[in-house]
Amino acid sequence: MAQNKMNVLHWHIVDRESFPYTSAMFPNMSVLGAYTTAHIYSIADIKKVLDYARLRGIRVVPEFDTPGHSGSWGQSIPNLLSNCYNTLGKIDQLPDIIDPTIPSNFEFLSNFFTEALDLFGDNYMHFGGDEVESDMQKCWENNPEVKKRMKGMGYANAHELLNYYWQTLFGLIDQDRPGVKKIVWQEVLDMDVNAPLLDGICSLNQHEKNILDQEKVTNAIAHVWKGNSMDAVKKEMAAVTAAGHSTILSSCWYLDLIKYGPDWGYVDGNPAEGLRSRGKYYECDPTDFEGTEQQKALVLGGEAALWGEYVDGTNFMPRMWPSASAVAERLWSDPAQTKSADEAWPRLHEFRCRMVNRGFAAQPPNAPDYCPFEWNPVYQEL
Template structure:
């Protein structure tokens, strides 16, 4: 920080000595450190003023905004952030102390749902003690509060930039994280901490993959046996009260909670309560001496719902009905991925059906035709994994899934499958495993996998045993353009994206480091893009800001993994390559 600070006559001798003696430790931040980067920001002169110790936030009452205002005010006054790299800033000699941030909201009644307006503006004048944050909705006001909170820095006194104007709004409306809580269980506090970090990154959808073949931890009033018998135990359950806590916490942080009850595949845990409706349950997933095409599941943990058993639909409708009652979110994720022919073929009734010229796709169509209309009747838009239309062996005719009620989430083949989805008129959520799977690169979990014992002469390390390896670095995530190769009309059908943490090899001990700050990389690209005004990728400029943001998240209690040695951060540019960032 420059030592030629211009101190106003209002400051006491103590303040003058304070700035001169500890200016190096009171390292100044600037608008360049905001994450995700705002769409437009003007700060012509690096001037700051003192944030009043009696700083307040004025806002209209709202059941979810008001708790956020209280939370942000406490954070602003107590965080005392000191950036790692101090850009120069001067204390303004004409600006009064900032006393108030005034929030105005045009539409207080707008619910938190897809396509809600999240835009906001932020104006911190040079000659006023009041800053202004106008927003269209309370959800945009929350995004603006996050931006304002990142602009405050220092010990005592706190400083805030003046002469700053921001207008901001996300490029993509759907920006999320998938967390799988079936393969390994996460306590409610871990989920709340993840949602809190999502809000700080302006992510707005917590996609909760709550059940799978491995466990059924969700307690449902109409089907209590599913959790009682299909969970990992009474201490690894989510009660209706837990769900209510998570949903309410999400609303107070501007994060929707999107439930996924995957079916008809990935349902082995249902067999503990209802063995009659699940095919190939509790069988070894890949029979010895068989080909991969003859497996019963794509990983250990078998079981698929039987479309020919009427009891299947009674249980499933109870499950869906309870889930819709628990989650106010207007999207309902019904799964539909990885239907393995061998599992259905293991059932005698299905064998008989196939022997009479029936097909596996007809079985899936029967399943969809029975469940899809029911979900729609509950005023929900149905999200399926892309497999339901794009799988090579088992898929439904598009006539079963009208685009106005259907969203497809893509996880295979990167931009190619995104193109297939939107060119067919469907809306898409992008979760390409090639770019957005946070669990990749950590090997696989079968216990006797010979690929870890290659011949000594082999120089091919391959993917390290991970089907979706290598590890997805923050740069891989940041540089991915989810609308690559699409026409402008097709791009309009891309709702956004989600990074995914599947939990075969993740649990609470590694939750934060697997997600952060790599999810932050996606957060910025979906909020304001990954290119500068000239169209050039800005990953070089983003490196320093992401290092700073990771440092701030750690101070917030989020155990985000480091991206570089501290020496690199303290010596900007010295850890770059010799190659230009083009």
């Protein structure tokens, strides 16, 4: 990352499948929630990563995805998750979303996030928030106990309850750690449903209690990852910045979605496959949308994403590099000087060879070619 001038590591450290993060306050979360006790990040491991990154000018921003993607959390925290039911009233999936109708869950979340903020020592944290629509229906609306408590709290539906979740969580974070910059996936700000969550893009069915106050709204950073076309991405960037949100863009740079041929250059392939499934890393510019200079000043930057469904230590390096190198040049360069993928082709090839010469398994980016030396693998321990 340092060689490529990338200066932020977004660490999606837990998900529904496994909870490898070690909490001193809640140690059983990793003991019971990780794949095995050998597959955890100890507190010492995390501190090593933080120190290693700091010495190379890299900020580490952890993500603890909530309220969904949290199946591994519930192994050790009683009543944290909601049981999920189909339309026939039968449980049909494992719990994977936090239950906001139980007050003790917010006490747990407050303690958990306060500890994590202290450990990572940064004023930025990613709180997730993506892909909850299905779980909201099955685990909140279809769960008779949750629905009863939800109605007793004065909320008419799961969308209002979700907004209550974010309002309460963000209120606790602001109370415990004033000034923390809260990053959320774009669904938190403009879910593709009939009741968007935050006032500013759309209002939430006119219920005053269901709209976050303006301070909490503008304090949320939108992480944009959706969009099946450049036009859709540009519209989303225009919408979230018009609402006053700082913004990070990832839609163009999903490195785990591989394709045949060079994936970093021009947009090609079948448009039906979606923007993230086609090569386009070098063409995308986070500030290329219709908006004012004030809106574009809210763009914090872009992020190349490498998700781990089919990636681990055996193939991480070639999957990441040098595709991410093209993203780095795009984000750090004047667009007027670096719009041509044809002109970037030899630069990327040369830089890939530099990485190979340093011992990194950076894959060929363009076509059959060679470097003037053989790859000699180097593996560095933290």
